[in-house]
Amino acid sequence: MNAHALTIGHLARETGTKVETIRFYEKSGLLPAPARTEGNYRSYDRAHLNRLSFIRRARDLGFSLDQIRDLLALSDDRGQSCAAVDAIAKEHRAEVERKITDLRSLKKELDRMIDQCGCGVVADCRIIESLSPRQ
Numbered sequence: 001m002n003a004h005a006l007t008i009g010h011l012a013r014e015t016g017t018k019v020e021t022i023r024f025y026e027k028s029g030l031l032p033a034p035a036r037t038e039g040n041y042r043s044y045d046r047a048h049l050n051r052l053s054f055i056r057r058a059r060d061l062g063f064s065l066d067q068i069r070d071l072l073a074l075s076d077d078r079g080q081s082c083a084a085v086d087a088i089a090k091e092h093r094a095e096v097e098r099k100i101t102d103l104r105s106l107k108k109e110l111d112r113m114i115d116q117c118g119c120g121v122v123a124d125c126r127i128i129e130s131l132s133p134r135q
Helices: 008-015 019-027 046-060 065-075 083-116 126-131
Strands: none
Touching (some): 019 046
16 A cells, blocks of 8 residues: 555544445445545545545535535536526524424423422423323
């Protein structure tokens, strides 16, 4: 293996990604298949490290795999307008805003349930009653 080649374990440590996840990204086409050593081990290079770091950052921001696939395709064509990138980011932001709205509603309902609880015995617990099926 050459001095700049990375093993899958090294790539995993450098990016904080599980080995199984790296293999999944390869199978799904997000990460190109690496070269192989004479012993048939994967041999990654700096481009793999950079691409996997991009994928990890995008996942950390909550982008879906399809959105990441689109972002990677766009990033591979550096000369085009970034309008498509903006559209993907705006679509994702709208999804995040919907989730925030849903979470606020969920918090409100949980607050209501907790406020109704008298902290007595479970048999009289309003939270348990709220979660139980109505008969």
